[in-house]
Amino acid sequence: MRSIASLTIACCWLLHVAGAQAAPTEPDQEQQLRAEASRARTWRYAWSGVNAGLTVGAFVALPLDRRESRPDWIVSGAGSGLTLLSTFFMPLRVESAVAELDALPPGQRAARLPRLYRESAADERERVSWPWHLANVGLSALAGGIIAFGYDHYVSGAITAAVSTSLGEAQLFTQPMRLGSAGSGRLPLVPRLAFTPGAGSSPPLWTLSLAGVL
Secondary structure (H helix, E strand, O other), X not given: OHHHHHHHHHHHHHHHHHHHOOOOOHHHHHHHXXXXXXXXXXXXXXXXXXXXXXXXXXXXXXXXXXHHHHHHHHHHHHHHHXXXXXXXXXXXXXXXXXXXXXXXXXXXXXXXXXXXHHHHHHHHHHHOOHHHHHHHXXXXXXXXXXXXXXHOOHHHHHHHHHHHHHHHHHHHHOOOOOOOXXXXXXOOEEEEEEEEOOOOOOOOEEEEEEEEOO
C-alpha cells in the first residue's frame, strides 16, 4: 500500500509540473507576440531617437568647435548616423511577425502562429549573440582609431571608442528578450520509474522521478 501511495503522489506531482511547464497555448502565444512587438517597437523608436540626437548634435557642434577638432565631430556623427539607420531599418522579427499574422485570414492564423512565434524568439536570441557585440566593439574601435591615428587626436579617439562601445552595449542589453529567453536553461523532463528491491523486512518500492534530457 505504501508503494502504491507513493506512486500515486509522484504521478500527481508529475502532472502538476508538466502542466506548469507546458508551452503557451495559442491565445497566450498571440498575446505574448503582440506585447513583445509593442516593446520591440518602443525600443527601436527610443534608440533611433537617441542616435538621431547624437547625429544631429555632432553636426550642430561642428562649426562651434575649433577647426582642428571638426574631424572628430564628423566621424562621431557619421557613426551615430549609421547606427541610427541600422536601428530604424532593421526591426526585430516580432514586429513583422505581428503584421504578417494580421494580414492572414482568421482561419489561417492558428496554423501560422507557432512558426512566427519560434522565428521571433530565435531572432531575439540571435540579435544579442556574440557577433553583434563584436561588431559593436569593432565599429566603435574603428571610429576611435580614425580619430586617433588619422588626425593624431588620441584622447578624443579613445573617448569616442569608449562612449560608442558603451552606448552600443546598452542598446543590445536593453533589447526585448521576453520571447527569446522563454524556457532558456530548462531541460525537457521525462518520467523515470525505478524499482528498489526490499532488504530484510523492508518491502520493495517503486519510485517515479523526473529526469532531464539534453
